[in-house]
Amino acid sequence: MKILDDQNQTTVTGFYLLGFQAGNTLRIILFFLLLIVCFVTICGNLLIITLVSISKNLHTPMYFFISQLSISDILLTSDIVPNTLHILLNNGGSITFIGCITQYCFYCSSESFECFILTVMSYDRYVAICNPLHYNSIMTSEYCVKLAIICWLGGFSITLSDMITTSMLNFCGHNILDHFFCDLIPLLDIACSNVFIVQLDIYLISIPVVFIPTIIIVISYGKIIFTVLGISSNTGRQKAFSTCSSHLIVVSLFYWTIFGVYIFPTKGQTLNISKMMSLLYTVFTPMINPIIYSLRNKDIWKAVQETKKKMVWQ
Template identity: 65%
Template structure:
């Protein structure tokens, strides 16, 4: 723990949703169900991709990594949030708050990069089908994923170190659902310019460049699809890309809505619900959009379920 926090705030109080008990209990059970289904759904995807030979392709390998991330993110947020809802607010220690922030940043950074890698994979499959197998080898896919996680762990560590170096001298009340960047910056009593500068700098490789790669990839994909002569080929290409594009849209729209809102609205209930969208509900939606609508996944489920009975 940084020295300046040894004489300052040693814990924080998360307000969560300040409403009626009925509303909080409704949210508690809703989030409990969503979290349980999310964990089961993503574990099922990981199991299917690991055991079914038909799913041993780059696309499904990246989907399994996204499922790992979709387990990490709500697991970091939801259990403590349920405690906050039950008690109409709860105390979290400084170290626990920094740990939650660290894993939250890892999950967000890795999802941005994974979605970018997946868009490149779709670009290669549709725009360069003859070179796809030779380029997107198993070794290359592992290198992509290793780089994604390594960059995410490193950037999140640096981000958390700078946040923990801020001086928190009171009040210690965080009007939010979890330890996030903006609420922590708001209650810091030291100069927050270093963290603002770091956030802007990190947004370039983790948001700006990935967004540009995704846009360029899909511009080329659309061009390639429109040039296809067969309607069946067009439909197949669009079906494999529509799921990814839907996930990208939901993730980036909810994320940008939270972090581009005026500062005066950063702690509003609307902002909290938006935070729930990309931290709790997006990990639930991802396996549904990506996999359960997919014929290969359905076939793998039909093969594995009889064996387990």
């Protein structure tokens, strides 16, 4: 996947992903584990989307945003897992330059959208707990749809500049990526052109995508905690905390892995640890999200029971 240009220099037209360099048995175990995770992720998130669509009890802003998060999780899983399974079976695999940039684009767009939608969900919980009397007038259906559209457009548009600068990098000679998908850090490691513009672009993008949403989430939950602690009854406090506990778990898991890999990577962190961290937030987190929201939510279980009854009667 290399060609010679006019100056007889080797130019990369594709990449070879090493994946997980391990023994045959370990790769087969990991293959079936990821296959099961992929199946559970797709089914779990499709169930959430279906229930929110057909159950009137779930026609609320919170569940609408959860369904949008499920769409993002399906997109991320579909982008990463199929090629990863192929790499595990073959102990490596090739990908074209366009295919690599496309995978990276969808990955970044999905992750950026998740940052935005989790921020919107924290704002929704803030309004519900701190301003309950005006909740219905603020979080209208039209307003929620607009917020979701802004999150999707923001995720794709902000990623566009990153994709353009990354695609303009020159890769000459070395085309082996020691990763299981086309991530930015492995691409920068093998680029033979100046990567300053790409790094600057990433730092600038991280401000609206990572840091500002993090600040908004922290402020929202700070005010939520302050409001909840002011509730006199224990029952009222427990009910208020239960409405946002699932979201807080998902936010903590998502940002912990993102900050661990990209923002504050551990010094001396090995490639295998980095790959495992990446595997956690690209593959396992999309599976865990619907499980967290389902197991900790009576409304979801009630919707499941009602749907089962409707199917029986039909």
